[in-house]
Amino acid sequence: MAEVTCSLCGRTRDGEPPVRALAWVSEQDERGQTWLCPECAREHVRDIEGKLPADYW
Numbered sequence: 001m002a003e004v005t006c007s008l009c010g011r012t013r014d015g016e017p018p019v020r021a022l023a024w025v026s027e028q029d030e031r032g033q034t035w036l037c038p039e040c041a042r043e044h045v046r047d048i049e050g051k052l053p054a055d056y057w
């Protein structure tokens, strides 16, 4: 299994309790698969929800 590292804060999933490891979020972007730890995922979702979709207008 590939090492999972948060793309925002650099934390690794190794050593996380399993219940928290499940909360990690994977995303696909132009660089391939990236991961976000639970804290960064929560911030990231807030960012996404704070932006209006381009076709809203």
Ligand SMILES: [Zn+2]
Pocket: 006, 007, 008, 009, 010, 011, 036, 037, 038, 039, 040, 041
């Ligand atoms: Zn993080």
